[in-house]
Amino acid sequence: MSGKDAYISINNVSKRFGPVVAVDGINITISGGEFFSLLGSSGCGKTTLLRVLAGFEAPTSGEVYIDDMAMSEVPPHLRPTNMVFQNYAIFPHLNVRGNIAYGLRKDKLAKAELLRRVDEALEMVKLPGFGDRRSNQLSGGQRQRVALARALIKRPKVLLLDEPLGALDKKLREEMQIELRALQQTVGITFIFVTHDQEEALTLSDRIAVMSEGRVLQVASPKELYNRPVSVEVADFIGQMNFTDATVIDVQNGRAALDTASLGRVQVPVNGDFASKGAQVVVAIRPEMLSLSRERGPQGENAVQGVVKTAAYLGDRSHFYVSVDGSDKPFAVAAREAPTSLTQSLDAGTPVWLTWPDEAPIVLPRP
Amino acid sequence: MNDSTAVTDPIPAPQKNWLGKIRALFLRSETLRGYTLLSPTLIIMAFSMCVPFAIMVLMSFWTQVGFEFDSTLTIANYAQAAERPVYEALLLRSLAISATCTVLTVLLAYPMAYYVAFHVHHHKLVWIILMTLPFWTSYLLRVFTWKIILGFNGVINSGLIGLGLIDQPLEFLLYSPSAVVITLTHAWAAFAILPIYVSLEKIDRSLLEAATDLGDGPVARFLRVTLPLSLPGVIAASLIIFIPTVGDYVTPALVGGPDGIMLANMIQAQFGKVNNWPMGAALAVGMMGIVAAISVIYIWLTRKLTERIE
Amino acid sequence: MKGVSYIRRPNRPLHVYALLYLAFLYIPVLFLPLFSFNDSLYISFPLRGFTTKWYASMINNEPMLAALLNSVKVGATTAVLATILGIFGAKAVTRYRLPGRKPVVFVIMLPLVIPGIILGVALLILMSRMGVTLSLYTVTLGHILISVPFAMATMIPRFEGFDKSMEEASADLGENAIWTFWRVTLPIMFPGVLASLLLCFTISFDEFIMAFFLAGTDPTLPIFIYSQLRFPQKLPGVLALGACILVISFLVVFFSQWLRHRGTAGTARVGI
Numbered sequence: 001m002s003g004k005d006a007y008i009s010i011n012n013v014s015k016r017f018g019p020v021v022a023v024d025g026i027n028i029t030i031s032g033g034e035f036f037s038l039l040g041s042s043g044c045g046k047t048t049l050l051r052v053l054a055g056f057e058a059p060t061s062g063e064v065y066i067d068d069m070a071m072s073e074v075p076p077h078l079r080p081t082n083m084v085f086q087n088y089a090i091f092p093h094l095n096v097r098g099n100i101a102y103g104l105r106k107d108k109l110a111k112a113e114l115l116r117r118v119d120e121a122l123e124m125v126k127l128p129g130f131g132d133r134r135s136n137q138l139s140g141g142q143r144q145r146v147a148l149a150r151a152l153i154k155r156p157k158v159l160l161l162d163e164p165l166g167a168l169d170k171k172l173r174e175e176m177q178i179e180l181r182a183l184q185q186t187v188g189i190t191f192i193f194v195t196h197d198q199e200e201a202l203t204l205s206d207r208i209a210v211m212s213e214g215r216v217l218q219v220a221s222p223k224e225l226y227n228r229p230v231s232v233e234v235a236d237f238i239g240q241m242n243f244t245d246a247t248v249i250d251v252q253n254g255r256a257a258l259d260t261a262s263l264g265r266v267q268v269p270v271n272g273d274f275a276s277k278g279a280q281v282v283v284a285i286r287p288e289m290l291s292l293s294r295e296r297g298p299q300g301e302n303a304v305q306g307v308v309k310t311a312a313y314l315g316d317r318s319h320f321y322v323s324v325d326g327s328d329k330p331f332a333v334a335a336r337e338a339p340t341s342l343t344q345s346l347d348a349g350t351p352v353w354l355t356w357p358d359e360a361p362i363v364l365p366r367p
Numbered sequence: 368m369n370d371s372t373a374v375t376d377p378i379p380a381p382q383k384n385w386l387g388k389i390r391a392l393f394l395r396s397e398t399l400r401g402y403t404l405l406s407p408t409l410i411i412m413a414f415s416m417c418v419p420f421a422i423m424v425l426m427s428f429w430t431q432v433g434f435e436f437d438s439t440l441t442i443a444n445y446a447q448a449a450e451r452p453v454y455e456a457l458l459l460r461s462l463a464i465s466a467t468c469t470v471l472t473v474l475l476a477y478p479m480a481y482y483v484a485f486h487v488h489h490h491k492l493v494w495i496i497l498m499t500l501p502f503w504t505s506y507l508l509r510v511f512t513w514k515i516i517l518g519f520n521g522v523i524n525s526g527l528i529g530l531g532l533i534d535q536p537l538e539f540l541l542y543s544p545s546a547v548v549i550t551l552t553h554a555w556a557a558f559a560i561l562p563i564y565v566s567l568e569k570i571d572r573s574l575l576e577a578a579t580d581l582g583d584g585p586v587a588r589f590l591r592v593t594l595p596l597s598l599p600g601v602i603a604a605s606l607i608i609f610i611p612t613v614g615d616y617v618t619p620a621l622v623g624g625p626d627g628i629m630l631a632n633m634i635q636a637q638f639g640k641v642n643n644w645p646m647g648a649a650l651a652v653g654m655m656g657i658v659a660a661i662s663v664i665y666i667w668l669t670r671k672l673t674e675r676i677e
Numbered sequence: 678m679k680g681v682s683y684i685r686r687p688n689r690p691l692h693v694y695a696l697l698y699l700a701f702l703y704i705p706v707l708f709l710p711l712f713s714f715n716d717s718l719y720i721s722f723p724l725r726g727f728t729t730k731w732y733a734s735m736i737n738n739e740p741m742l743a744a745l746l747n748s749v750k751v752g753a754t755t756a757v758l759a760t761i762l763g764i765f766g767a768k769a770v771t772r773y774r775l776p777g778r779k780p781v782v783f784v785i786m787l788p789l790v791i792p793g794i795i796l797g798v799a800l801l802i803l804m805s806r807m808g809v810t811l812s813l814y815t816v817t818l819g820h821i822l823i824s825v826p827f828a829m830a831t832m833i834p835r836f837e838g839f840d841k842s843m844e845e846a847s848a849d850l851g852e853n854a855i856w857t858f859w860r861v862t863l864p865i866m867f868p869g870v871l872a873s874l875l876l877c878f879t880i881s882f883d884e885f886i887m888a889f890f891l892a893g894t895d896p897t898l899p900i901f902i903y904s905q906l907r908f909p910q911k912l913p914g915v916l917a918l919g920a921c922i923l924v925i926s927f928l929v930v931f932f933s934q935w936l937r938h939r940g941t942a943g944t945a946r947v948g949i
Binding site for chain 2: 688691692694695698699701702703705706708709712762763765766768769770772773774775776781784785787788789790791792793794795796798799800801802803806818821822825829882883884885886890899902903906919922923926927930931
């Protein structure tokens with residue numbers, strides 16, 4: 001894999017537009033060859049941060065280092081980054097070949113070599129023979145690939161992608177996700193990918209930075225983000241999550257006993273100073289970690305009673321919403337098995353027992 | 368594409384000297400970059416207007432002595448302008464002619480703009496071009512055509528005589544204030560249409576439908592909805608016509624005759640035959656001041672009126 | 678009446694009025710070409726016969742041709758310089774966040790609301806105090822002053838409708854500001870630039886009031902025409918000249934308007 005030494009260090013970067021703080025004190029390091037995503041809803045500052053990396057916005061404070069070089073004095077056209085814009089920014093007055101070759105003017109290549117490289121780039125994005133087409137003859141997906149090719153042909157150390165799949169329909173988007181990931185692994189450069197779609201980020205990334213209101217909430221791999229979110233906000237943003245308030249009764253050897261509002265007493269591993277004795281916390285548990293049964297299981301098993309509110313059978317999965325005492329929001333339960341005779345008759349109103357494995361609940365600070 | 372060499376330009380090392388500091392500041396500050404780009408235009412425009420105006424104002428306090436200027440400051444020019452009735456008369460006539468012309472032009476243009484905004488459904492572009500085309504042709508020629516139309520042997524007279532409707536040519540047509548008004552109205556007609564058209568076009572049609580639904584007939588609808596909402600365009604059109612016409616000397620010179628000359632002709636004479644530049648400057652400053660004052664009052668008045676509506 | 682919504686009912690009187698109004702706008706102007714073919718020294722009815730001799734006489738009229746050349750020179754220079762200033766100004770105002778943007782734009786647009794005579798007088802005074810002799814250069818300066826607002830007004834909507842990310846993409850791909858302008862901005866903006874050039878040229882070509890104050894020994898065409906107006910025998914020749922100018926102006930303006938609207942449609946289609 002190439003480009004391993006291209007690593008990015010974002011040091012305490014803030015960007016202010018007048019009174020509005022778009023990005024506040026961001027500290028992230030990104031390794032070479034990583035597929036790194038900036039994830040958050042609109043307005044969280046992810047695009048602004050990307051543009052700071054590209055050089056289109058100068059940070060109000062803080063510094064960006066790429067490959068150990070400070071970028072504050074480097075204008076956008078001299079940075080080792082290239083960007084795929086959200087609306088692709090394909091030049092309308094040039095054909096596809098002209099667009100892709102655009103950034104190579106300074107290299108002063110011989111015409112034959114230039115054409116060869118453009119064709120190579122077109123092959124890479126699976127648009128062979130498209131060289132003579134004009135931009136208004138391309139579909140959205142094709143434009144996106146041209147934008148990709150145009151950026152990649154310059155072999156940047158870092159590729160910045162600003163919600164590149166947002167304008168595509170679902171099927172095309174899923175296809176492109178697979179292709180992008182494969183491409184990144186072939187080319188081996190660092191991809192920094194901005195998206196508001198958490199499924200997309202989870203699918204593609206090596207690591208994700210979850211952002212909200214200009215700040216980074218958590219930086220971790222998809223697996224860790226999913227299983228070990230550090231806050232209610234992150235947990236709620238990634239996938240679906242059930243929450244219940246709780247109080248810490250006792251903490252010993254990294255395990256806490258908690259009194260929850262709706263799940264009775266639980267004992268879970270905790271880390272973090274917030275879970276001290278008597279502290280008010282939140283206990284969270286994923287829908288797929290919960291199971292339903294009519295009868296109460298063996299003693300000692302984590303179990304609580306509830307009533308089925310709604311049931312949805314989705315072919316290979318079933319989704320239930322179960323109301324439980326102590327919680328005004330019903331618990332979401334996802335059962336992955338095909339409907340059996342057990343689950344088939346779990347209609348609304350049926351009393352059930354919710355059970356879960358010991359290690360499933362997560363303790364989070366109360367916001 | 369499996370090359371491991373990244374082909375990029377060498378990144379320049381940051382410079383520590385003052386030049387480097389300026390570069391860094393430049394890169395960081397969008398405002399600085401923007402104003403630098405703007406500077407040639409802004410400087411040239413500001414310089415070409417502010418400096419001449421300043422000097423003009425200054426000169427208005429001087430006096431003309433032969434071919435030289437006596438630069439001792441004095442308000443003699445202004446005093447003279449205030450005292451001698453001819454200046455006041457000219458000023459009033461200029462304002463009257465401009466005002467009449469403005470009112471006429473706007474009144475005539477409004478229905479036309481209304482027509483194109485509301486009743487033309489195909490080829491609006493063609494109508495717009497047709498309406499604005501005269502705008503771009505020679506002003507001098509447009510004035511001149513009225514001279515030949517209104518003249519003693521001109522088109523109207525010879526036409527009417529030829530048709531046997533009159534025996535003698537009509538004398539009053541040319542070389543009178545009315546000739547100036549007619550000519551100016553025609554010359555500036557195209558200027559009035561566009562602003563009015565634009566503001567009419569912007570009116571949301573569903574507002575009119577709502578008014579109808581609430582019981583307004585066409586006239587009431589026009590007076591209560593269309594007219595107030597098109598007022599910005601009417602204001603713009605009025606100012607676009609009033610301000611330049613106050614300062615027009617070509618039209619009075621060609622079709623005004625001695626009864627039709629305006630203040631601008633007097634100013635022009637000061638720089639020509641009369642050769643009294645400071646006086647000319649004073650008159651120009653005076654005219655500018657009065658025009659600015661009238662415009663400000665006009666805008667303020669209409670704002671007051673429209674505030675009630677909005 | 679079927680299929681037309683209530684608000685859009687046709688209005689006969691208004692329709693008639695519109696046509697009359699157009700007639701009022703155009704007929705006086707059409708007398709120029711009409712009488713330029715008239716075989717008579719006097720501009721009056723009845724018409725005396727068709728002739729093209731007035732047009733023929735134009736070719737040999739040396740002073741007229743000289744004045745025409747002067748106007749072309751001034752017009753071309755004004756067009757180029759005003760458009761350049763307009764491009765800088767429009768780009769700065771639309772692409773950058775500038776504090777104080779409104780007052781700045783107001784200052785640049787100021788010449789639109791100042792009577793031509795005041796501008797002419799003020800510049801005349803400035804030139805004479807600076808010891809600059811009046812010439813075609815001073816006329817050009819005055820014309821640039823009144824053309825720049827129009828150039829900016831033409832360019833600003835163009836820049837606003839033109840996706841900023843195009844220029845950013847060009848920078849991202851390695852081109853500095855000047856190359857970006859040359860390779861991306863200018864080609865895409867070309868219809869607008871052309872329209873501005875034509876517009877400024879026409880304004881300058883037809884402008885009389887300021888030129889009269891600021892010209893030296895070399896007259897521009899309108900100044901020349903004005904000077905001919907006192908000679909009755911020159912009148913038909915002036916008409917012929919006027920008719921030519923009219924036709925050419927019409928063609929130029931029509932072409933530039935067509936360009937303007939065609940260009941915006943094209944880029945709007947592409948701007949995603």
